[in-house]
Amino acid sequence: MAFAALAPAHADIQITGTRVIYPADESEVTVQVDNNGRGPRLLQVWTDTGDANETAASSNAPFLVTPPMSRLEPGKGQALRLMFNGADVPKDRESVYWLNVLEIPPRPKGKEGGDNFLQFAVRTRIKIFYRPQGLHGAPLESIGQLTWRLVREGSAASLECTNPTAYNVSFAEVRAEHATREAMPSGGMCPAFGRAAFPVQGEPGKGAGTVLFTAINDYGGFVESRASYSE
Template sequence: MKLLHRTTLALMLTAVGCFSSAQAGISLVGTRVIYPASEREVTVTMNNKGDAPRIVQSWIDDGDANANATAETAKAPFLLTPPLSRVEPGKGQTLRIMFTGGDLPQDRESVYWLNVLEIPPKPSSDTRSYLQFAVRTRVKIFYRPTGLTGDAASAIGQVTWRLVHDKDGMAMECSNGTPFNVSIADVRLKGAPADPSIGKGGLCPAKGRETFPIKGGNDAGRLVYRAIDDYGAYIDGEAAYTR
């Protein structure tokens, strides 16, 4: 289904979470999907808040940025239905996600991505040329095996931090020994103001490490962070770091 092969110009806008752009009519309920391994399926609701119908194409990929996966090429151990739907204005549509099996780690969460691509209808007026936006929303899917030690809510408190230097300057490296992925919205040295020029957010992977660029602030051995829980709520805190 090559929905983007059109005679009009389609501009792809990619974002994580919800859109404030007037071009985006479809919004998802929630900013992430938690898939407990004990469940047969999970559902995600999308709503059309626009004033016109939207054709929506949905798929799941493994997040490999180099693969540049599309609905036709994406690979993931999930079945998603319906892959294509029409959502009327003011109405909603439920997406069903089912794990199809596979050799995934059982000692930690695995991460995949849900993609929702909306294509607005052609203008009703007899317009010879127009710009059409195809907007894609991407949110993480956390596949959560049964029997993991601990809980996701307390994982952020167990992350350790280290101040490092990379090619762009200072960075804060997180080390996550828990089996739960920790979503980070922001991290900076204590006392440093938020800096929009610094890349925001990322994932401190389960049983893994990641670095977050930082800039300025008082190097006094403390940092402040803003994490995101299973429900999309922010968790503000601070922690010590080493060098």
């Protein structure tokens, strides 16, 4: 039986920032990536529309990324140029896409790899927020305009968020304040002019209550907030 040498899969390529804000009046936006590992990495970069199964060949996302493939030496960095292709997208709200960075390690040399080995390619995905000009309000203001209600379906409960603003609001955590069981962190996003549901761990109690949530701002910082919800 042949044995494969298995090393832990981890990302040596680090992206500066946790999201990309693309103002519509910019011709391009740059994203910095750095190789913090000990060996070179081959990078493949593409965007997608939200389907993680989309590839560089099948994606319909309205962006061009250059260079689409590159070799990055250890300790070096690379600036990725992200350009909008002028596609017809909503002008009254933010649109959300994803940036994919796939890092492929080199084949092990000599005895380290042998004839049999497993090689892992690690992919990192971060959101791209395409922000049209002239949107009403401001991203931070949208956090305080969210409304919440508790929705029950059988024994399960969820907190439903309604976002009446033109900006998407991302969360690191959403939970009911007085749930009877320790709440597990539940993240996600409430889309512009849309709704999203977040499962409640445990029993939040009957009637109105308080939701505690941690929103994420344009810079990846956390904004802790609380609001009332109805049932």
